[in-house]
Amino acid sequence: MSQENEVQRSTYIAKQLKKKEVVDARIAAATQERGVTILLTGNGKGKSSSAFGTMARSLGHQKRAAVIQFIKGRKETGEQLFFASHPNVEFHVMGHGFTWETRDPELEKTAAEQAWQQALIYLQDPNIDFVLLDEITYMYKYGHLEVADLIAALNTRPNHQNVMMTGRTAPRELMEMVDTHSKIADERHAFRAGLKAQAGIEW
Amino acid sequence: MSQENEVQRSTYIAKQLKKKEVVDARIAAATQERGVTILLTGNGKGKSSSAFGTMARSLGHQKRAAVIQFIKGRKETGEQLFFASHPNVEFHVMGHGFTWETRDPELEKTAAEQAWQQALIYLQDPNIDFVLLDEITYMYKYGHLEVADLIAALNTRPNHQNVMMTGRTAPRELMEMVDTHSKIADERHAFRAGLKAQAGIEW
Structure with missing residues (x-):
């Protein structure tokens, strides 16, 4: 190895060790052990998929999970097809009412309330390690549910x-009380370039 | 129903129909059918999990997937435990070398090049519907791989x-050529509040 290369290598190693020191100190400071609440918002692609990916991660560690999807599409989704039959997953899609094509706010509200009652059961069940409330935040936006009930x-x-919640926007009270909040910005989207939505990516 | 309620209901329905019209027009304009490239960047939690969630969605639709993880942690991850045994998934974790604890840039580079050769095989294989290049963008940041090779x-x-790529930052050339790019901002993170990282959430 040339002397110049050796210097580069030593500098690199020194930098990495310095980084490791900082990270190790932060890890040492993070000692509290409990479940976390995670909120994913923003107009970019990836909120629900991120929540389902984290659920897969939990299932990989033999955890038990429950999903409530608060918005029902016209088609059966890949995530439902994939996860609903897993022995450690309880999977619920809001019975009827709210879809992006809906017309009836009263049916929606009733469906939202039923789904929330189901969610409450899991949020009180110590056998459930991971609860995913997918697209729940729209229910607060449309006034179908009360965010104070969720926070309680x-x-x-x-x-x-652990609880994950998704939706484009969220009530401020929720943003302020969760442990982790990531906001996904849409820097660029295939749809705007004329690309058709497809199974396995959009649903 | 009172007259006031009836008016509210009609207004709501009219608004929803208007929204549906806009969405329908956009859907009608998106006619091109092909696979997409999706990049997830940003310092917020949820990049890799979003990619794995999308992979689950693809698997739900009977697609075939391949994963290359370019950064290997000390522990076996939930995503590996969960997906590696799936019959429609090829799962590779970079053989050795690069971890957050590494010291040797030359070993790292060799490992990165080997992982990239494996990735190339899948990127040329028409039987693979979904390729996930997890944390690949660090390889460009550290100079272990050339982004021009990825773009080609x-x-x-x-x-x-469909190809998904993740990493905190990405080379500009890559950001400019992908179909979809979401950037995940860290609005709040449990780690900073002293909460310990845990199996099923962080790995």
Whole structure:
């Protein structure tokens, strides 16, 4: 190895060790062990898929999960086809009412309330390690559910339980109380370039 | 129903129909059918999990998928435990070398090149519908791989193939050529509040 290369290598190693030190110090400071609440918002692609990916990760570690999808599409989704039959997953799609094509706010509200009652059961069940409330935030936007009820349920859930929630926007009270909040920005989207939505990517 | 309620209901329905019209027009304009390239960047939580969630969605529709993880952690990840045994998934974790704890840039580079050769095989294979290049963008940041090689491979891949790539930052050339790019911002993270990382959420 040339002397110049050796210097480069040493500099690189020194930088990496410095980074490791910083990361290790942060890891040492993070000692509290309990379940977390995670909120994913924003207009970019990836919110629900991120939640389902995290669920897969939990299932990989033999955790038990429950899903409530608050918006029902016209087609059966890939995530439902993939996860609904898993022995450690309870999978619910809101019975009827709200879709992007809906016309009836009263049917929607009733369906939202039924789905929320189902969600509440899981949020009180210590056997459920991971709860996914997919697209729940639209229910607050449309006035079908009360965010105070969600916050109360999150605050009294089993200590080890992780909860993920998705939706384009979210009430401020929710954003302020969750442990983790990622916001997904749409920098560029295939749809705008005229590309057709497809099974396995969009649903 | 009171007259006031009836008016509210009609207004709501009219608004929803208007929205549906706009969405329908956009759907009608998106007619091109081919696979897409999707890039997920940003410092927020959810990039890899979003890619794995999309992969689950693809698997739900009976697609075939291949994963190359360019960064290997110390522990076996939930996503590997969950997906690696699936009959429609090829799962590779970079053989050795690069981890967040590494010290040797030359070993890293060799490992990165080997992983890239494996990725290339899938990017040329018409039987693979979905390719996930997890944390690949770090390889360009550290100079272990050339982004021009990735772009050439994306441009010549099978027409129907979807490719997802993740990493905190990405080279500008890549951001400018992908079909979809979502950037995940870290609005709040449990780690900073002293919460310990846990199996099923962080790995």
